[in-house]
Amino acid sequence: MSTVPSDTAALLTPDFIAKIEQLQLVSRKIFMGRMRGERRSKKRGESVEFADYRNYVIGDDLRHVDWNVYARLEKLFLKLFLEEEDLHVSILVDTSKSMDWGRPSKTLYARRVAAAISYIGLANLDRVSVYAYSDGLQYEMAGLRSRRSLPKLLAFLSQTECDGASDLSKACKQFAIRHPQAGIVILLGDFFEKGGYEQGLKFLLGRRYDLYCIQMLSPEEIDPPLVGDLQLKDVEDGDLADVTVSRALLNRYKANLQAYCGGLKEFCTRRGINYLFTGTDVPFEQIVLSYFRRRGLVA
Amino acid sequence: MPDFLNPAAIGIAAAATIPPLVALYFLKLKRRVHVVPSTFLWKRTVEDLQVNSPFQRLRKSLLLLLQLLVLTAGALALGVPMCEQVEQREQTLILLVDQSASMNVIEEGNKTRLDLAKARAKQAVADMPAGSRAMVIAFCDRAAVAASFDTDKRALSSRIDAIEATQSTTSLGEALSLAEAYSQNVIIGGTEEGKDVAPTSAAPDATVLLYTDGRITDGDRLAVERLKVEAMEVVAVGARADNVGILSMDTKRHYERPDVLQVFASLRNFGPEPVRLDASLYINDAFVDNQVVELEGFVLPEGAPDAVLTPPTPGSAKSIAFDEVNFNTAGVVEIRLRVDDALTADNRAWCVVEPPRNVRVLLVTPGNFLLEEALGCLPVQLEVMRPSAFEAAVDAGDAKVMDGERCRYDVVVMDAFSTAKLPQGNYFFWGGAPKIDGVTTGAPIRDQRFFDWDDTHPVLRHVPVAAVDAFEWLDLKVPVDATPLIKGQSSPVLAHLTRGASQYLICAFSLIVQDDAGNPMLNTFWVTKPHFIVFLQNAVQFLSSSLMSKGVLGAPPGQPVTIPVPPKAAEVAISRPDGQTDRVPSAGFNTVHYARTRATGLYRVDPALPGHEHFAVNLFDPVESHVAPRTKIAIGAETVQATTTEQPTNRPAWPYVLLAMLLVLSLEWVVYNRRVFV
Numbered sequence: 001m002s003t004v005p006s007d008t009a010a011l012l013t014p015d016f017i018a019k020i021e022q023l024q025l026v027s028r029k030i031f032m033g034r035m036r037g038e039r040r041s042k043k044r045g046e047s048v049e050f051a052d053y054r055n056y057v058i059g060d061d062l063r064h065v066d067w068n069v070y071a072r073l074e075k076l077f078l079k080l081f082l083e084e085e086d087l088h089v090s091i092l093v094d095t096s097k098s099m100d101w102g103r104p105s106k107t108l109y110a111r112r113v114a115a116a117i118s119y120i121g122l123a124n125l126d127r128v129s130v131y132a133y134s135d136g137l138q139y140e141m142a143g144l145r146s147r148r149s150l151p152k153l154l155a156f157l158s159q160t161e162c163d164g165a166s167d168l169s170k171a172c173k174q175f176a177i178r179h180p181q182a183g184i185v186i187l188l189g190d191f192f193e194k195g196g197y198e199q200g201l202k203f204l205l206g207r208r209y210d211l212y213c214i215q216m217l218s219p220e221e222i223d224p225p226l227v228g229d230l231q232l233k234d235v236e237d238g239d240l241a242d243v244t245v246s247r248a249l250l251n252r253y254k255a256n257l258q259a260y261c262g263g264l265k266e267f268c269t270r271r272g273i274n275y276l277f278t279g280t281d282v283p284f285e286q287i288v289l290s291y292f293r294r295r296g297l298v299a
Numbered sequence: 300m301p302d303f304l305n306p307a308a309i310g311i312a313a314a315a316t317i318p319p320l321v322a323l324y325f326l327k328l329k330r331r332v333h334v335v336p337s338t339f340l341w342k343r344t345v346e347d348l349q350v351n352s353p354f355q356r357l358r359k360s361l362l363l364l365l366q367l368l369v370l371t372a373g374a375l376a377l378g379v380p381m382c383e384q385v386e387q388r389e390q391t392l393i394l395l396v397d398q399s400a401s402m403n404v405i406e407e408g409n410k411t412r413l414d415l416a417k418a419r420a421k422q423a424v425a426d427m428p429a430g431s432r433a434m435v436i437a438f439c440d441r442a443a444v445a446a447s448f449d450t451d452k453r454a455l456s457s458r459i460d461a462i463e464a465t466q467s468t469t470s471l472g473e474a475l476s477l478a479e480a481y482s483q484n485v486i487i488g489g490t491e492e493g494k495d496v497a498p499t500s501a502a503p504d505a506t507v508l509l510y511t512d513g514r515i516t517d518g519d520r521l522a523v524e525r526l527k528v529e530a531m532e533v534v535a536v537g538a539r540a541d542n543v544g545i546l547s548m549d550t551k552r553h554y555e556r557p558d559v560l561q562v563f564a565s566l567r568n569f570g571p572e573p574v575r576l577d578a579s580l581y582i583n584d585a586f587v588d589n590q591v592v593e594l595e596g597f598v599l600p601e602g603a604p605d606a607v608l609t610p611p612t613p614g615s616a617k618s619i620a621f622d623e624v625n626f627n628t629a630g631v632v633e634i635r636l637r638v639d640d641a642l643t644a645d646n647r648a649w650c651v652v653e654p655p656r657n658v659r660v661l662l663v664t665p666g667n668f669l670l671e672e673a674l675g676c677l678p679v680q681l682e683v684m685r686p687s688a689f690e691a692a693v694d695a696g697d698a699k700v701m702d703g704e705r706c707r708y709d710v711v712v713m714d715a716f717s718t719a720k721l722p723q724g725n726y727f728f729w730g731g732a733p734k735i736d737g738v739t740t741g742a743p744i745r746d747q748r749f750f751d752w753d754d755t756h757p758v759l760r761h762v763p764v765a766a767v768d769a770f771e772w773l774d775l776k777v778p779v780d781a782t783p784l785i786k787g788q789s790s791p792v793l794a795h796l797t798r799g800a801s802q803y804l805i806c807a808f809s810l811i812v813q814d815d816a817g818n819p820m821l822n823t824f825w826v827t828k829p830h831f832i833v834f835l836q837n838a839v840q841f842l843s844s845s846l847m848s849k850g851v852l853g854a855p856p857g858q859p860v861t862i863p864v865p866p867k868a869a870e871v872a873i874s875r876p877d878g879q880t881d882r883v884p885s886a887g888f889n890t891v892h893y894a895r896t897r898a899t900g901l902y903r904v905d906p907a908l909p910g911h912e913h914f915a916v917n918l919f920d921p922v923e924s925h926v927a928p929r930t931k932i933a934i935g936a937e938t939v940q941a942t943t944t945e946q947p948t949n950r951p952a953w954p955y956v957l958l959a960m961l962l963v964l965s966l967e968w969v970v971y972n973r974r975v976f977v
Contacts, residue, residue, distance in 0.1 A: 098336035106336075192337040221336060231330040234338040241338040242330055243345055253344040260340060 011115040011154055016285055020116055023298045024124040025089055027184050027210045052080045088183025089121040089128045090209075092175060093157075096134035096166035097236045098192060102218020102280050109216050109280040110188040111157045116288045117186060118153050120298055122146055127183070130156060133171035134164035137178075165236040168193045172200035176207050185209040186297075190217055191264055194237075198267060211273040212297060215264060217257075218280045224253065303378035304429075312374035320370060324363045365967035372960035380952040391448070392433035393478045394420045396462055397511035399439040399469035400856065400899075400923040404512070404539055404641040412537040412928075413464045416510035419534050423508055424455045434481060435459055438474035439467035439897070440857035448481070465897035466644040467857035468920050471515045471934070478507055479526055506530060512537045513929025513941060516922045521935050528937040535941035537928040541570035543594060543638050544645030544924030546616075548917065550632050550652045555678060557655030558627035564634050564648060567616040568594035569925040576638040580621045583630045588621050629654045631901055631913055645924045649901050649915035658843040659707070661700070663689045664714035669810050669826050670729065673835055674712065682708070686716045693720040703863060703889060705800070709843040715809045723800040725842035730809025730822075732775060735798060738805070741774030741790075743812075749792060752785040758795070758804065758837045759784060762830050769823040772808035804838055856916050859894040863908050871907065876900025876916075 056065060056076030066079040091114045099107040114130055121128040122144060129142035130153060141156040166189070175185075185204055191197050191213070204211055224245075232241040243249060261277055268275035276295060278287050292298045303309065335341065402413040410418075424433055433455055435445040446458035507526055513535050546565045553559040568574050573596045580588040595614030619634075626632075629652060636646040660679045662671060663686050674681050684692075684700075689711075692700040700707055706724030713726055719734035726733060732740045752764040764785060774790045777783070783791035787807075796803045812822040825831045854860045864871050870884040871891055876898050883891045896902070896916045903913055918924065930941045 101336040190336065192339050194337070194339050218336075224335075226333065229330045230333045232338050232341050233332055233334045235334050235336055239338045241341045241345065243341055249344060252347055253340060256340050256344050256347065 026299045053077045087126040089126045091186045092131045094189025095132040100162040112284045132160040135167045136170040137174045168200035172203040176203045186212040214276045305379045309374045309378035316370045368963045376953040376956040391505040393507045394435045395509045400466040400644045401514045415536040421456045437462045439465045442474035466899045509533045519933040533939045533941035539641040540927035542641045542926045545648040548648040550650045560624040560626040562621040565618045571596045579635045581633040641926045645918045648917045651913045658709045661708040661711045667714045728805045737778035739776045743771040745771040747788045762834045767825045769808040775807040874903040
């Protein structure tokens with residue numbers, strides 16, 4: 001069991017918060033929220049934004065009758081307005097043991113990204129939920145709304161421990177059962193799933209979420225500094241692998257990694273899932289301010 | 300497939316190194332544990348490599364394989380492998396190396412035949428199995444032991460290297476005699492009866508290796524007794540055949556104008572291609588004249604035994620003559636051929652000429668005015684002496700007649716006088732004969748006619764012998780080597796005989812005989828004919844000219860030369876053509892004998908008697924000049940087929956094995972580093 005290093009306590013700095021203050025999360029889909037928020041909904045509601053007219057039928061609220069039109073046409077028309085609702089933003093952060101790896105570590109990187117996305121959501125009155133998963137959903141901080149919840153969220157992210165093996169399928173299944181509401185779902189992790197990532201993502205696809213998969217790997221995973229005859233031990237399940245690291249083996253490893261990541265990307269693209277790949281040596285500010293903006297997650 | 304001189308070492312080395320190496324590989328490798336986020340991709344990668352590699356089993360143990368190769372190569376090298384191993388020779392070798400003039404031919408690679416022969420001989424020495432011994436004999440016209448039996452290969456090689464080229468002729472007989480002498484198993488007495496001891500030099504089973512170009516003159520005249528000719532191996536070296544040589548050279552002063560010199564030389568082209576060359580005449584190293592000579596190529600007729608024994612192809616041999624060379628002093632005449640051919644030793648020839656002088660003729664007669672008058676007609680310096688006075692002068696060594704051991708006169712005419720007191724000289728006997736072995740005179744023969752004569756001989760040139768008759772002549776008996784010029788019905792009438800440095804022209808009849816009453820009478824009317832004077836002139840010119848051509852000192856290469864020295868000289872310095880000088884003590888004698896004449900050229904003598912300041916050594920040997928190597932060499936009745944191609948030899952292969960070991964080791968290093976370092 002390991003914890004987040006103390007030097008990573010400041011997941012968001014004031015300067016960075018100032019930079020993301022004006023951003024908002026963008027969903028390619030318009031979802032029905034539970035509470036009125038700042039987003040237009042498909043529902044006709046009571047916002048100030050005019051949507052359409054329709055004929056009056058018995059039972060309609062007379063407050064919505066456009067009397068000016070009645071005066072001109074002597075017919076009753078109801079004035080319809082767009083409903084503004086809140087947005088469900090769910091962030092699933094991989095907190096398996098393999099995430100506590102690399103410099104900077106993948107889990108710190110994932111927490112910072114999660115904190116940034118969460119802040120943007122909170123600032124726009126979106127309903128933000130953060131889940132930590134490894135072998136299923138382990139911890140959650142659900143239903144946060146407004147900036148007031150930020151300290152609470154940051155404390156959750158900072159104190160969540162990395163432990164256990166990763167089981168994305170189980171975590172996704174649990175999440176999908178517990179959260180039938182549509183919304184944005186962001187998966188943060190390395191997606192090194194010995195059981196495969198396909199089943200888990202299919203659980204989420206069934207709920208018609210606006211899905212984002214953000215895969216992050218440390219430089220040590222992208223270009224391992226290994227040499228010689230080694231016995232590799234899996235940090236999650238203690239699995240052992242005898243390898244003699246040669247140039248040919250490393251080349252093959254890199255090719256395999258590239259193929260694995262390419263397979264994940266293709267899987268996501270085919271199913272309308274946004275896929276982002278980043279190394280933890282890329283500053284996470286750059287990811288949020290530039291990369292996410294280019295990929296349309298924030299605007 | 301190489302053989303190994305020390306095969307046991309291979310097994311020992313392999314047993315000592317290979318099992319431990321394999322055992323090391325059987326030990327489980329202790330791997331360093333390294334924690335990674337996931338072994339998921341690593342396992343897949345290892346599986347991929349194993350699946351994708353067609354030689355994955357080999358790859359797994361490639362280092363082991365390479366290291367096994369290294370050890371195997373090292374073990375093989377310890378076995379001292381030899382490639383192209385031939386049947387091992389006998390334990391004792393006798394190497395005969397030809398160092399004659401024809402071995403100076405420069406072959407391909409700018410190496411002389413002698414260099415090639417020495418290289419082959421050294422290779423044979425190097426290939427000897429351990430414990431073998433060899434001796435080296437170098438031969439040309441003589442043979443010398445270059446190295447006696449020795450097992451030290453390095454010493455033998457250095458002695459072979461020390462063999463120098465000569466410009467001598469080739470005589471195999473002495474070399475074979477030496478080889479036989481060393482190979483015979485002579486039993487010498489031991490300390491106890493019945494326990495004889497063979498000398499260590501005895502080698503009855505020795506193998507004789509002959510390195511030559513096959514230009515051997517005396518091969519078929521040899522009788523090899525103890526050596527097995529069929530076991531003799533002849534290694535022929537060389538390939539070139541293009542050569543033009545001077546086979547003879549002569550100088551002659553004009554009979555009537557002694558200050559005019561005539562130089563003759565005979566040239567022959569032994570090569571197959573026609574040659575056009577310059578033949579230049581030099582006198583005392585100064586250019587005098589040049590002639591362009593064109594010689595046709597010489598083609599050995601099919602089935603002909605040898606070029607030397609075969610008449611030259613028409614046009615391939617020519618004589619050249621430089622007439623009308625005004626030269627009235629003593630000097631050295633040289634002919635140089637400007638031609639690029641195989642052998643240079645026969646492209647120059649020298650001849651030492653004496654200053655012109657009148658022929659001195661001594662008439663020894665009891666009184667013969669006819670002969671005296673006839674000789675007086677000739678352009679000679681004539682003196683007359685009684686027989687008794689001549690014999691007395693010879694007995695006394697009178698300087699009037701004698702010059703050392705030789706007669707001072709160029710020609711001595713003996714009239715009706717036979718004597719044994721004949722110093723070296725040229726004698727013309729009338730009605731008498733020299734009292735030397737094989738020459739006798741019997742009772743007079745009468746009433747016979749001249750039966751046959753050789754009118755091509757210089758003595759009878761322009762002489763109509765058919766018109767000559769004689770009343771009687773002596774029954775002359777001459778040795779078989781004498782040349783009868785005129786034959787009677789039962790005995791020769793006129794004969795020419797050469798003995799040592801003397802020559803005799805013997806006419807069996809006298810000009811004047813006594814009749815039955817004891818009165819002198821004319822034996823022949825020849826004296827009344829003009830052609831009698833012609834005959835006398837021919838005879839004197841023939842005898843004296845041969846003196847002039849042979850009187851100069853000269854010798855073929857390698858032959859000793861007898862040089863007269865001034866009476867009080869304790870030693871003479873003889874400068875060789877190569878510039879080196881030998882000092883030869885006279886030891887009180889009037890002559891010295893000098894034998895270091897293996898190089899052709901002009902030798903200078905100091906101090907020297909007038910006319911003996913130089914002597915020339917010329918090759919003049921068609922056997923040596925015909926440089927085309929022979930592959931069939933007759934030795935006695937046997938004919939040995941020479942090997943001309945490079946013989947398979949024992950060459951040490953261990954350096955190549957070590958090189959292979961080094962290469963494999965380097966490859967192993969590369970493989971290891973590719974595996975370990977990234």
